[in-house]
Amino acid sequence: MMEKSDILALGGPKEVTLGVMGGGQLGRMFAHAAQQMGFFTAVLDPDANSPAGRISHHHIQTEYTDPAGLARLAEVSAAITTEFENVPAQALQQLAHTRPVAPSGAAVAIAQDRAAEKAHFVKCGVPCAPYAVIETAQQLAAVDANLLPGILKTARMGYDGKGQVRVKTPAELAAAWADLGGVSCVLEKMLPLALECSVIVARASDGSCVNLPVQRNLHRDGILVVTEVYEGNLPPALVERAVAAAKSIAKGVQYVGVLCVEFFVLDESHPASAGLGGLVVNEMAPRPHNSGHYSMDACDVSQFDLQVRTLAGLPLVQPRQHSPAIMLNLLGDIWPNEGRDGGVPDWAAVLALPGTHLHLYGKLDAKKGRKMGHLNITGATVAQVRATALEAARILGIAAF
Template sequence: MSAAGVMNAPILPGATLGVLGGGQLGRMFVHAAQSMGYFTAVLDADATSPAGLVSHRHIRTGYEDPQGLAELARLCAAVTTEFENVPAAALQTLALTRPVAPAGEAVAIAQDRAAEKAHFVRCGVPCAPYAEITTPAQLAAVDASLLPGILKTARMGYDGKGQARVRTPAELAVAWDDMGRVACVLEKMLPLAHECSVIVARGRDGSIVNLPVQRNLHRDGILAVTEVHAGNVPASQAQQAVAAAQSVAQGLDYVGVLCVEFFVLEDGSLVVNEIAPRPHNSGHYSQNALDVSQFELQVRCMTGLPLVQPRQHSAAIMLNLLGDLWFKDGTAAASTPAWDQVLALPGVHLHLYGKAEAKPARKMGHLNITAATPEQARAVALQAAAILGIAPF
């Protein structure tokens, strides 16, 4: 068989699959791959990384370490990433000898908000009006119609980091100074009704499947609640969101799992917010409410196995579990939340990430609540939230 044929042949269980990044998304990928019969290897410098602790092999080097990358390539039949800020060059190096999904070129676009916005425009997918700011001249030339707006660093922003709301040109100038005058994007603030996301999985052969549209609630820039059930968004919005997400993935010639996040405006229209080239917090409910999770789809994409359209069998709500819950009584010392009380509720599934220390705003785990009806799922989710000290929604 030719080298190209080897690269395109399905990689069957028994092979070793690699992941760059040792966080919770890597951990859940490792669990999914192992349940399907694969061996796993994680490259992450942290000796106590959640994914490294459960993987067959843990390569403890930086993402750009030549020896670490060579060892990962030697061990693995294919490689993926769990973190969008892994250097794209590392993925491109691995791709010289191994199938890598997603490709470094696609990850590089997701790492740069300006390149990301330009890609949305190329795909004909609407996004918020914006301007790039990389020089004082561009700052001075910003159109007043973009204010009030949100200034975002072009690179390395996630979970609300690297962002500032600005109302006037003076506030914009101060915010850009505060960000160190790095490359930024200014987005016009739009009248939002709510937020939603779509996770798609695209195979090497161009086949594409999607999870149901997810309705999301963010607090302080971090996802707090995801609700997924029939009618969580109007059917026309759902169809538009899925079509837009597919267009974004196809425009990248993407292989892998991709999350596309949307703002739903008060007039019912959709604009794309950003993409994440990996499984996503808003897709965690798929572990318990769908017959194929986003992490199994990640395995299928990188190995060239067939993609099947996931089917939802239960209404679902996902609650993010942040480290604040360990300090809900205002004490300095962490205390374990009342998991026994939460797990006494019907349809509650606890997923903790194996992190050694709870810290405020740190993602420690999530709860998936499943039920026969949306009303039942919501009632139980609110009970669980009350026990844990999560604000109602």
């Protein structure tokens, strides 16, 4: 993505800056990875206290569509990425007129619209849950009854369980669509799930593609709580299929960057799973992902290292996981009184446990459901890692898993 002369300037007298749209925790961890490799970083984010903005060399404090802010980001950056999928795609497309941008605005636009996303999955030959697009009253009336019970999801701006309503009958479906404002939605048939998993791939501009090990995930209330990654966490045949599907999805849009693809693993003993092959794709995120945070301490190349490499045009190598790992998502719920009295979790007790790696995001306010950090647990054996993770969860007030 960059000129060879720029790459050779790493660690030398010439400043090479990588830019990122968004100042959240993913941008912060990207910036740390880039800085470790000798890059300068620039962040465009409207929040003066954004986690990434506070640790970057340049913080351009403007809205994401501000022409002057975008021009300034392009001026200081050799190449630009994004850290969240709801960054305006047109802003990425504008930046691409003068600078390499990865992922592209076109790829991000697909991930921003569930209807377009599902159409892309189908085009790539990757099975997803049976669904229907609902944009008009006529489409609502024509919904196949076999899609119920189902989950009605807004086509745009939904994440962490937001913009989703479970419906069992046509009447409930109509009421839910009205409550969502009659916006464009996707109705997905509710399937019997055995578990959830995700695959993170990194694809370069030359088409080379590598992947992290497949992650087994546990969600509660639509938010990721635990990720477990170790040999045998999932059947080998399923792992192979999930990786192949994720790479197909990336190739289908000529993706450049880090991409996370989330899957449902079905309970094949249930009749509703018939004909779906046991594995269906849920959604994709055009960026590093919460479920890949374990790679910072359990792999020789993290998802953020891969993001830097794809953006800078540096060689990709297949990551190697050197330790079994469990990641605990740290939400604002575990802060005493949500931090209002200055209280914090008992970090000393957590860090006294072997193999614990604490990552806090520098957010000033702890709120219910807000991602404040994560805890990676590594060890020599799966049994050791699970025992430590369960004890850490007990100390932090996270329900056992």
